[in-house]
Amino acid sequence: MQKYIPGLALILAISLPARFIQDQITVNGKAVVSAVAVAILLGILIRNLTGIPDGCKPGTRFAMKRVLRVGIALMGAQLSLGQVLTTGAAAVLVVAICIVLAILVVRFVSMRMGMSDRLGTLLGVGTSICGVSAIVATAPLIKARDEETSLAVATITVFGLLAIIVYPLLGHLRHLSDAFFGTWAGTAVNDTSQVVATGFIYSQKAGEVATVVKLTRNLFMAPVIVALSWFSLKRRQAEGRATGAGKGIALHQTVPLFVLGFLGMAVLNSLGVFSPSVRQAIQTASQLLLVCALAGVGLETDVGDMRKIGLRPFYAGLCAAAFMAVVSFGLITLAGIR
Numbered sequence: 251m252q253k254y255i256p257g258l259a260l261i262l263a264i265s266l267p268a269r270f271i272q273d274q275i276t277v278n279g280k281a282v283v284s285a286v287a288v289a290i291l292l293g294i295l296i297r298n299l300t301g302i303p304d305g306c307k308p309g310t311r312f313a314m315k316r317v318l319r320v321g322i323a324l325m326g327a328q329l330s331l332g333q334v335l336t337t338g339a340a341a342v343l344v345v346a347i348c349i350v351l352a353i354l355v356v357r358f359v360s361m362r363m364g365m366s367d368r369l370g371t372l373l374g375v376g377t378s379i380c381g382v383s384a385i386v387a388t389a390p391l392i393k394a395r396d397e398e399t400s401l402a403v404a405t406i407t408v409f410g411l412l413a414i415i416v417y418p419l420l421g422h423l424r425h426l427s428d429a430f431f432g433t434w435a436g437t438a439v440n441d442t443s444q445v446v447a448t449g450f451i452y453s454q455k456a457g458e459v460a461t462v463v464k465l466t467r468n469l470f471m472a473p474v475i476v477a478l479s480w481f482s483l484k485r486r487q488a489e490g491r492a493t494g495a496g497k498g499i500a501l502h503q504t505v506p507l508f509v510l511g512f513l514g515m516a517v518l519n520s521l522g523v524f525s526p527s528v529r530q531a532i533q534t535a536s537q538l539l540l541v542c543a544l545a546g547v548g549l550e551t552d553v554g555d556m557r558k559i560g561l562r563p564f565y566a567g568l569c570a571a572a573f574m575a576v577v578s579f580g581l582i583t584l585a586g587i588r
Contacts, residue, residue, distance in 0.1 A: 257309015257546075260302065264292045264545040265538065284451040285541045290414065293548020302549055313546030318443050321539030323511030325461060327532040331520040334513065337459055338466035341433050344581040345467045348437055349474065351577060352378035356570045363562045368394040371478060372402035373563070377570040380468050381406050381441025387471065391479035405567035410444035411551060413571065418452045428452070432459025433587050436467065438578040440571075447544050465509045 265285070272285035296302060302310065326334070353374035360370030371392055375384040382403050389399040417439065421431040432455065435448040442464055449460025515532075518524065524532065 253305075254309040254312045256303065257306040257311075258313060258542075259309070260306050260549070261310060261313050261542050261545045264296070264548075265289050265541045268292065268541055268545070269538065286447050286450045286544050289541050289545035290447060290548040293545045294551050294553070297549050297551060298553045306549075310546045310549040313543050314443065314550055317539050317546070318446070318543035319508035319511075321536050321543055322442070322446065322461060322465075323508045323515060324532050324536035324539065325458070326512035326515030327519050327524055327529055327536070329458065329462070329516050329519065331513070331516045334462055334516045337462040340585065340587055341437060341463045341466055344433070344578060344585055345437055345463070345470065347581060348574060348578050349378040349467075349470055352570065352574055353474075355573055356566065359569045360566045363566055365562055365566065366398060368392055369398040369402060369563070370566070372398060373405060373566055373570055375474065375478070376402055376406040377440060377574055379471050379474060381410055381444065383442070384471055384475070388475050388478055391475060392482040401563050405563045406440050409567045409571040410440035413439045414444055414447045414451065417448045421452050421456075427588055428455035429459055430582060430587055432456040433463050433582050434579055436460040436463025437582065438574040442468065443544060443547050446540060447547065450540065465512055468509055
């Protein structure tokens with residue numbers, strides 16, 4: 251545990267001032283500066299202007315992965331199971347259509363640009379389902395090479411970070427409601443951390459909606475990567491290159507445990523287990539953990555990665571990001587989500 255202390259201390263040194271800035275800059279009692287945005291920006295500036303000591307890296311990565319998941323799970327205590335099911339159900343069809351279209355279109359575009367079918371598939375699942383998590387879970391099942399996995403992760407990460415900046419700006423320009431924007435961010439932005447950041451930068455309510463929609467989207471990892479694994483195996487068998495059934499799929503790869511934690515907290519809240527004071531304490535803890543986790547995202551963001559991607563994966567990632575943004579926006583509009 252000691253190896254995490256320097257990084258976590260650095261994250262607290264960023265997160266606490268970020269929360270203070272949010273609380274101090276208000277209009278009519280409403281915060282106009284997001285602590286999440288401040289924390290990410292400070293993290294990026296520190297990483298790219300001064301660098302971070304090697305001793306801090308285990309703590310920043312721990313925050314970006316583990317702390318984020320705990321914060322999301324605790325967020326479920328602010329919602330009833332009925333709210334979760336209603337919000338998720340309203341977006342299920344939109345999410346399902348976007349996933350299928352994104353995988354097909356991104357694979358097609360990637361292959362037309364001369365990239366491998368495996369890289370196209372990784373970009374497709376990363377764009378459509380769960381960002382880096384989906385890529386890491388899918389890569390061994392389709393026998394992707396290490397460099398293909400790295401390229402897909404770098405591409406998805408860069409465009410997800412750009413979404414954190416662009417989506418809230420577009421949302422405010424179009425005066426989108428919290429429900430619409432939250433559904434849009436939860437459907438179209440790539441990684442869970444990026445969705446949470448995008449939603450909460452827009453508003454507290456939009457962040458909650460975006461998180462519920464994104465967790466609903468994460469549940470599609472199970473059927474999608476099982477299907478991709480099956481198709482990949484059949485193709486290799488047809489080409490005479492398959493030597494067996496391949497590795498099994500672990501439960502945590504298809505159903506992230508923090509999703510179950512989020513649902514469990516929502517169930518407990520629905521049953522009235524939490525008193526108002528306890529629920530308030532959980533909310534405060536959840537918000538602080540999310541700010542800390544996203545400060546870790548900033549500290550792990552190397553702007554120089556944009557130069558390392560290469561033009562073809564960059565253009566494929568740009569097409570994927572633009573496709574998801576436009577198609578999901580149109581489908582949400584047709585679905586009548588307001």
